[in-house]
Amino acid sequence: MIAAGLLLLALSTSAAPGADEHLLAGAAAFRDGRFDAALVEFRVAEKLGAPDGRAYAAAALVKLGRAEDSVEAFASSPPGDDDLLDWYRALACYEAQLYLCADRILAGLTRAGPKVATEAGKLRAEVARVLARETTATTIDWYLARCEARRAEGRAALAAAYCREAAELGARRPDRHGVARANAELVRLEPPAPVGRER
Amino acid sequence: MIAALITGLALAAADPCAPVQSAAAADPGAAAVYRGVADAEAQAGSRETAVLAYRSAAALDPTDHASRAALERFCRAGSGVDPFQAGLAKMDAGDLRGAVADFRAARGRVGVDEPSVALLEGICHYELGEGREAEPLLRAAERSPEHADLARFYLGLLALREGASSRAAALFDAASASAAIAPVASDLARVARTRGPWALTLVASSGFDSNVNLAPPGAPPARASDGLYALGATGLVRPWGADGPYLRAQGFLDKQYRLDAYDVSGGDLAGGWQLQGTRWSGLAEYDFAYRTFGGSPFLSSHRLLASAWTLVGDVTLGASYLARFESYADGFSPFSGTVQAAEVRASFGVGARARLALAYGAAWDGARLSILSYVEHGPRVELRVVASRGVRLGADVATTFRGYDAFDPTLGARRRDTYLDAAGLVEWDLAPRWTAQLALRGRRALSSVAGFEYTKVVPTAGLAYTFSP
Known part of the structure; x- marks a missing residue:
């Protein structure tokens, strides 16, 4: 049902000539559960100038279990435009273990349909359960290591997501473990507008 | 054109390496876009989507040799089966060695959650008894917030296996942060605290015995019931942990409030050696026991015990044998003799929190007086359930069929007894050492x-405290 929503959304999206067909084809494949075919079509639509092609591709990436690629693809557009895409955006964050990122997006899903709202409520409860535990220094170090590793691979947007998570988790601890290091990395990563990894 | 391509993509999903059918009308421009997508997917390490996109490019442009060559290269390279999924399937099927190989192949691939792979591969190594290989993988998984609790649980099991009981208890305590693991983890933390080089457990309980004198119903002597209290202490020393020699000393007092002629007290001193493998264990033990009854000397005995158990699949199979050489005090001396007993046992998990054991035992009591000698045998069922964090339930049911060796002229019969036993137990860990x-x-x-028929019910409530390092 959520996938069918994506089809409706794609139908209502105005894109460049030629890109529309691929958006619709991608949405149909997505609805049928053929997420690899959907990804290819959304990518083609994106290359042909469909403004939301990348976001739809990001949704397909979540379904393909490529959470980090999805976070990276979603990073090119801010959340808040569409609740359905934001649901996939939250899923991508959750599956990449970016729990605060997921929580922030889930909190903003105010206009979602009943199905998405139910699923979002369950996911937010799960995120709350994870965040209820005290974050250890080891955990924050793990996020920082991910941030540095992704930066070294040239994946700035993804690296920034990990560093932002580390900074926010560290700020919840009395000793603010890792906050300074994460912020220093973010300064290096975020001066220009966040861009996804060029494929 | 797009519809035809999508149909082509759907067919390709069934066999992505089937021959490419050309589109009705060639479109080199669109083919180039698909090829660009395919190249990007290939660069990202996603074989499946790259193959789909190359197929579309090749279908739209028969002259696109680059896409056809790439497609051929991918198809020649392999089936594209996801090694992570393959590893999961093998793990479920019990092929742990095969699962390890697949998880190893999955590491570093795009889209694979590295902590998940590390956790599962670590669990496989643990199950295979390969602690050295398991530990670094479980440590890697522990760094992931999502897998930290389960990784600590398995690290605790590893530590317990290695005899590092304090470390194991700390890891189980940490793993108890997860609501899903907490019931089992907190129980194992309690077990780990008693697995160190020494442990002293003190128990005090009180209750009621509905039939102290084992009186038959509706016939003399009259049934005598009484309150009771019991005190006990068990000390265990095993300098090299669970795998090695041990000494055990035990003392107890079971005292009736009024009927002190039925008081029992005693002590045991035992020494033994336990050997532990990855999937088996065994022990040999000598035990000296001394008992008093009604405040007077009653029995002294020497017991030899051998026991072994092994894991076969998910079932633990065990067997034990004992021989006890009993010497009763004056007045009871006709009971003196040798008791031999043996038992076979199988236990297995029932769901995530329960364990069921089925046992069958047999014993021969070769008493000095033949009318007191008997052979008995019967089944026993034990159920143990971890109900919630720190709360355990137990239920035992047993039947014993006993036949005496000789006709008793005083009774005018050769005695044959059947005993139906049942027990229920609730344990609640009030604090780490209090139960x-x-x-x-x-x-x-x-x-x-x-005259030998009777019914007896004994409810008790008690408190135990364990000292350990």
Whole structure:
């Protein structure tokens, strides 16, 4: 049902000539559960100038279990435009273990349909359960290591997501473990507008 | 054109390496876009989507040799089966060695959650008894917030296996942060605290015995019931942990409030050696026991015990044998002799929180007086359930069929008894070293001689404290 929503959304999206067909084809494949075919079509639509092609591709990436690629693809557009895409955006964050990122997006899903709202409520409860535990220094170090590793691979947007998570988790601890290091990395990563990894 | 391509993509999903059918009308421009997508997917390490996109490019442009070559290269390279999924399937099927190979192949691939792979591969190594290989993988998984609790649980099991009981207890305590793991983890933390080089457990309980003198129903002597209290202490020393020699000392006092002629007290001193493998264990033990009854000397005995158990699949199979050389005090001396007993046992998990054990035992009591000698045998069922964090439930049911060796002229019969036993137990860990216990034991004795039939119910409530390093 959520996938069918994506089809409706794609139908209502105005894109460049030629890109529309691929958006619709991608949405149909997505609805049928053929997420690899959907990804290819959304990518083609994106290359042909469909403004939301990348976001739809990001949704397909979540379904393909490529959470980090999805976070990276979603990073090119801010959340808040569409609740359905934001649901996939939250899923991508959750599956990449970016729990605060997921929580922030889930909190903003105010206009979602009943199905998405139910699923979002369950996911937010799960995120709350994870965040209820005290974050250890080891955990924050793990996020920082991910941030540095992704930066070294040239994946700035993804690296920034990990560093932002580390900074926010560290700020919840009395000793603010890792906050300074994460912020220093973010300064290096975020001066220009966040861009996804060029494929 | 797009519809035809999508149909092509759907067919390709069934066999992505089937021959490419050309589109009705060639479109080199669109083919180039698909090829660009395919190249990007290939660069990202996603074989499946790259193959789909190359197929579309090749279908739209018969002259696109680059896409066809890439497609051929991918198809020649392999089936594209996701090694992570393959590893999961093999793990479920019990092929742990095969699962390890697949998880190893999955590491570093795009889209694979590295901590998940590390956790599962670590669990496989643990199950295979390969602690050295398991530990670094579980440590890697522990760094992931999502897998930290389960990784700590398995690290605790590893530590317990290695005899590092304090470390194991700390890891189980940490793993208890997860609601899903907490019941089992907190129970194992309690077990780990008693697995160190020494442990001293003190137990005090009180209750009621409905039939202290084992009186038959509706016939003399009259049934005598009484309150009771019991004190016990068990000390265990095993300098090299669970795998090695040990000494055990035990003392107890079971005292009736009024009927002190039925008081029992005693002590045991035992020494043994336990050997532990990855999937088996065994022990040999000598035990000296001394008992008093009604405040007077009653029995001293020397017991030899051998026991072994092994894991076969998910079932633990065990067997034990003991020989006890009994010497009763004056007045009871006809009971003196040798008891030999053996038992076979199988236990297995029932769901995530329960364990069921089925056992069958047999014993021969070769008493000095033949009318007191008997052979008995029967089944026993034990169920243990971890109900919630720190709360355990137990239930035992047993039947014993006993036949005496000789006709008893005084009774005018050769005695044959059947004992039906049932017990229920609730244990609650009040604090890391304190455990509260509620127990209910009952026995119904049936006999070919009416005077030996009786019913007895004993509810008790107690408290235990364990000292350990």
